[in-house]
Structures are given as C-alpha cells and as structure tokens.
Amino acid sequence: MDIDVKKVAMLSRIRLTEEEAAELGPQLSSIIGYVEQLSKIDTDGVAPTAHPHDAAMPLRANVVTNTNRRDELQACAPKTESGLYVVPKVIE
Amino acid sequence: MSWEVVIGLEVHCQLNTDTKAFCGCSTQFGAEPNTQTCPVCLGMPGQLPVLNTVAVDKTILTGLAINAHINLESKFDRKNYFYPDLPKGYQISQFAVPIVEGGYIDIPTKDGGEKRLGVTRIHMEEDAGKSMHEGLDAVSHIDLNRSGVPLMEIVSEPDMRSADEAIAYLKQLHQLIRFLGVSGADMEKGQFRCDANISVRRPGEPFGTRTEMKNMNSFRFIKQAIEFEVLRQIEIIEDGGEVVQESRLWDSVKSESRSMRSKEEAHDYRYFPEPDLPPLRVSQQEVDAIRAGMPELPGQLRKRFETEYGLSSYDADVLTQTLEVAAWYESLVAAHPADPKRCANWMANELLGRLNEAGKDLSESPVSAARLAELLDRIGDNSVSGKAAKDVLDAMMESDDSADAIIEAKGLKQVSDSGAIDAIIKEVMDANPAQVEGYRGGKDKLMGFFVGQVMKASRGTANPGMVNQRLKELLKG
Numbered sequence: 001m002d003i004d005v006k007k008v009a010m011l012s013r014i015r016l017t018e019e020e021a022a023e024l025g026p027q028l029s030s031i032i033g034y035v036e037q038l039s040k041i042d043t044d045g046v047a048p049t050a051h052p053h054d055a056a057m058p059l060r061a062n063v064v065t066n067t068n069r070r071d072e073l074q075a076c077a078p079k080t081e082s083g084l085y086v087v088p089k090v091i092e
Numbered sequence: 093m094s095w096e097v098v099i100g101l102e103v104h105c106q107l108n109t110d111t112k113a114f115c116g117c118s119t120q121f122g123a124e125p126n127t128q129t130c131p132v133c134l135g136m137p138g139q140l141p142v143l144n145t146v147a148v149d150k151t152i153l154t155g156l157a158i159n160a161h162i163n164l165e166s167k168f169d170r171k172n173y174f175y176p177d178l179p180k181g182y183q184i185s186q187f188a189v190p191i192v193e194g195g196y197i198d199i200p201t202k203d204g205g206e207k208r209l210g211v212t213r214i215h216m217e218e219d220a221g222k223s224m225h226e227g228l229d230a231v232s233h234i235d236l237n238r239s240g241v242p243l244m245e246i247v248s249e250p251d252m253r254s255a256d257e258a259i260a261y262l263k264q265l266h267q268l269i270r271f272l273g274v275s276g277a278d279m280e281k282g283q284f285r286c287d288a289n290i291s292v293r294r295p296g297e298p299f300g301t302r303t304e305m306k307n308m309n310s311f312r313f314i315k316q317a318i319e320f321e322v323l324r325q326i327e328i329i330e331d332g333g334e335v336v337q338e339s340r341l342w343d344s345v346k347s348e349s350r351s352m353r354s355k356e357e358a359h360d361y362r363y364f365p366e367p368d369l370p371p372l373r374v375s376q377q378e379v380d381a382i383r384a385g386m387p388e389l390p391g392q393l394r395k396r397f398e399t400e401y402g403l404s405s406y407d408a409d410v411l412t413q414t415l416e417v418a419a420w421y422e423s424l425v426a427a428h429p430a431d432p433k434r435c436a437n438w439m440a441n442e443l444l445g446r447l448n449e450a451g452k453d454l455s456e457s458p459v460s461a462a463r464l465a466e467l468l469d470r471i472g473d474n475s476v477s478g479k480a481a482k483d484v485l486d487a488m489m490e491s492d493d494s495a496d497a498i499i500e501a502k503g504l505k506q507v508s509d510s511g512a513i514d515a516i517i518k519e520v521m522d523a524n525p526a527q528v529e530g531y532r533g534g535k536d537k538l539m540g541f542f543v544g545q546v547m548k549a550s551r552g553t554a555n556p557g558m559v560n561q562r563l564k565e566l567l568k569g
Binding site: 007011013051053055056057058059060061062063064065066068069070073074081082083084085086087088089090 | 124147229231235
C-alpha cells in the first residue's frame with residue numbers, strides 16, 4: 001500500500017524534507033503492509049474489540065474539584081497576555 | 093421546472109453540567125480567561141479523561157425525549173485536527189457507535205397538520221476553546237475555559253424541504269432542550285449552535301451536491317443563510333455550473349456566505365478509537381430511571397392546556413413557549429380558577445403584549461399573577477368592563493396599587509344597577525326624540541346609536557350587556 005507521506009505529514013503538522021519524504025514513504029508503506037495481514041483473518045461472528053481491557057468506563061461525579069491554577073499552568077506557554085494564550089494569527 | 097431544497101441540520105448543544113466532560117473544571121460562563129482549566133482539558137501529556145456521569149444522563153434524557161434508541165454500549169473516538177483552541181490536537185467524540193440513534197421531531201405544518209423529521213443520532217463530545225482575532229495584528233488570543241465543556245451533537249436526517257421547516261425543527265428542538273433542562277441553550281452564548289447541510293435537486297432526482305453552512309448564531313441568520321445558499325446553488329446549476337462540496341461561512345454583517353477553502357484540506361479527521369476510554373456501558377434500569385424522571389414535554393403541556401383549560405391551540409402554544417410562561421399561567425389560573433380562558437386572554441394578549449412593548453421579560457413583570465387575578469376577579473363579577481380593565485392594567489403596570497384601588501380612583505367601576513342604567517337611558521331618549529321615533533318606526537339599526545350614546549353618557553362604565561337589554565325594553569315604549 002502506497003502512503004501519501006506528504007499529506008500525512010501535513011495533517012500531522014510535521015515538516016519533512018524531500019529526502020525524508022522519499023525515505024519515510026516506503027517505510028510507512030511497509031508497516032501498513034505488515035499490519036494489513038490482519039485483514040486476511042476471518043472475523044465473522046467475532047464482536048469488534050472496542051478496547052483491549054474488557055472494562056466498562058468509570059464515571060466521574062459532576063462536582064468541581066479543580067481550582068484556578070492559571071499562573072502555574074501557563075508557565076510552560078511560550079507567550080501569554082492578560083491571561084490569554086498568544087499564538088500566531090489564525091483566521092478564516 | 094421547480095427546484096426542491098434538501099436540508100439536514102447539525103446542532104451542537106452545550107450540556108449545562110457544573111463541570112466539564114472529562115475533568116473537574118467548572119463550566120461557569122463568563123469567568124476570567126483560562127481560570128477554569130487543568131492539565132486534562134489543556135491536553136498535557138499523561139492526563140487521563142474521566143467522563144462526567146451527568147453529561148451521560150442528560151444526553152440519554154434528550155434521546156428518550158425524541159423517541160430514539162439508546163445504545164447501552166457506546167464508544168468514544170478521536171477526531172484529529174490542528175487548531176490552537178484544541179490543545180490535544182484531537183477532539184474526543186463518538187463516531188462509530190454514538191449513545192443515541194434514531195428518533196424524530198414533529199413540526200407543525202401550515203395546513204394545521206404535523207410533519208415528522210428524523211434525527212439520525214445524538215453523540216457526546218467535548219467543546220473546543222475560544223479563539224479571538226479582533227483588534228489583533230499578527231496574533232490570535234486563546235481562552236481555554238470552554239475546552240472540554242460537554243456537548244451533544246444532534247444530527248438530523250436530510251428531511252427538511254425549506255428554510256421555514258429547518259427553523260421550525262430548530263425552534264422545536266430548542267424548546268424541548270429548555271424544557272428538559274439539559275442546556276441553557278442560549279444562542280448568544282454559543283450554547284446552541286447550528287450547521288446546515290444544504291443541497292437542491294429536481295423533484296424525484298437523487299440528492300444534489302451539498303454544502304455545509306457554518307457560523308449561524310440566531311434563527312434569523314439561519315433562515316437568511318439557508319435562503320441565500322439555496323439561491324446561490326440554483327444559480328450555479330442553471331448557469332450550467334456544478335456545486336462544489338465545501339464548508340461555507342455565513343457573514344451576518346454582509347448577509348452572504350463565503351467559502352472556507354482552508355478548512356477543506358484539513359477535513360481528514362482520521363477518526364480512531366479513543367484508547368484512553370473503555371466503552372461506555374449503561375444499564376436498561378438506568379435508562380428506565382431517567383425515563384421515569386422525564387418532565388412534561390412541550391407537546392404534552394400544550395395538549396393538557398387545551399383539554400384541561402379549554403384553550404385554543406394558538407393560546408396553548410403561546411403559553412407553553414417556555415416553562416416560566418407556563419408556570420406563570422398556571423399560577424394565574426390557581427388564583428383565578430373561575431375562568432382559565434380569561435386568564436389565557438389576559439396573559440397572552442394584554443400582559444405579554446405590554447411586557448413586550450416595554451422590552452421586559454416575564455420575570456420582570458411589575459404585575460404579579462396574584463395582582464392580575466384580582467383584576468380578572470373584578471371583570472368576572474362585573475365590577476369593571478373588559479375595556480376599562482385594560483386601562484386599569486395600564487395603571488397597574490406603572491404602580492403597586494391594587495386593581496380595586498385603581499378602579500375606585502379612576503371611577504371605572506362598572507354600573508350594573510338597572511335603576512342607574514335606566515336613568516341614563518331615559519336621558520338619552522329624551523335628548524334624541526327623532527331617533528326614538530325612527531327606531532319605533534322599524535329602523536332597528538338605530539340600536540347601535542343608542543348603545544353608543546348610553547356608553548358615552550356613562551363614560552364607559554355602564555355594563556354593556558345590561559345596556560342592551562334595558563334599551564330593548566325601554567325603547568319599545
């Protein structure tokens with residue numbers, strides 16, 4: 001299976017050089033090809049596995065447990081202003 | 093040949109839980125930016141989401157209210173895309189197996205009937221943060237307080253055939269959600285948002301290519317946007333062109349839509365199962381318990397108002413628009429049980445009309461249900477005419493005085509004493525001998541003239557029913 005490695009890189013926001021794309025394309029394709037063997041298995045009558053653990057989801061009470069830790073949490077942000085994160089302009 | 097419009101709607105509705113979908117952060121609207129966030133909703137590495145139990149219950153309740161099927165086992169998936177207001181780089185949503193499937197909403201049609209519109213599914217997901225661009229040059233500002241707030245996305249079948257049907261569906265759904273108490277559904281606060289999938293075709297032909305209209309935050313804009321898009325597509329096709337499948341953004345200032353081309357390429361969400369969340373299982377007993385706690389729905393309330401209080405379907409509709417209005421009406425009826433229809437007329441036409449003119453909400457009404465009931469009692473016992481009572485209500489809107497005090501002060505007490513009315517009639521007859529002669533000669537139409545004169549002479553306080561009756565008697569001579 002051929003992978004459009006440039007498209008995948010774009011969707012993942014990973015910048016690739018032409019050389020890297022040329023190298024990674026066949027590698028990714030061969031990984032997909034390996035996994036594709038699974039599609040040969042007859043799964044008729046087998047319920048799909050939603051999760052490797054046969055566990056049901058635990059739920060959380062609708063109770064506020066977090067307090068305002070803005071300063072601490074924003075300490076790792078490259079740039080903030082008046083409590084807002086500042087990012088390169090994004091607009092439609 | 094005519095065109096048929098095909099519309100399907102996606103509604104994103106914020107659930108009014110106290111905390112976010114997957115963490116213990118508050119959802120309080122209007123907080124200082126980024127003060128309601130934590131490592132989970134900021135997408136910090138190694139954090140695990142844990143679903144809010146009330147978000148589940150509220151989504152199930154909504155599903156039951158539209159007669160849908162509840163999947164006792166449903167699953168969560170990751171919807172991957174990059175945007176600065178989505179810190180994880182994916183939104184946790186339900187793709188393959190949503191919690192609610194099937195269901196319908198009935199809308200009233202012009203001929204007085206109903207049309208059933210299908211709901212494909214309701215799934216749970218989390219909201220993104222908020223990006224701000226206005227007044228900024230090379231940067232955008234991000235507030236992540238909304239990141240992780242629980243949403244339900246309600247997806248309709250492509251069953252609507254006009255903008256009006258789409259609006260009727262949305263209004264019905266909006267009202268239902270308010271009645272269920274599962275969301276504030278305040279459109280201005282973005283708690284009830286709508287995207288519309290729109291296409292046109294020749295009747296009987298397969299669906300045409302659709303476009304998705306986004307960013308419509310009022311019923312009025314949704315109607316405008318759909319009508320604009322329908323005309324745009326018809327024009328393209330009639331000019332020999334082809335509609336391109338794309339997302340379009342509604343610009344309510346310019347009243348036009350524009351293509352969101354940049355979004356197109358990114359529309360490859362690469363859904364895959366959310367490895368951090370095992371399947372969501374609910375028991376039939378839990379679902380039954382939620383069903384047992386279902387409040388009275390708008391349609392049921394409307395029908396009850398019609399049968400229990402004898403209201404017209406129009407009045408029943410007006411008085412069940414919101415739970416507040418319905419509760420106010422029922423407290424008015426409790427205070428003036430003699431005549432529920434009178435209660436409906438006075439509340440729907442007189443009180444709500446005056447509040448509307450004053451730009452006030454029912455909760456701000458200067459006249460309470462108890463005070464209005466007092467006035468209705470006076471109409472009921474003929475102390476005041478319906479016409480004069482409108483003046484009394486005007487005065488009540490402006491002061492705290494009781495209806496009785498205002499009637500007294502303004503001299504509006506209705507005269508129902510036959511002696512007093514006879515006296516006025518005799519005065520009028522004496523002053524108009526020619527008309528008396530004419531009436532007795534067979535000009536029945538002159539009755540209206542006499543009624544008018546008597547009412548005028550009594551300054552509107554004479555009981556009109558008695559005036560009619562006494563006039564007939566006395567004019568016979």
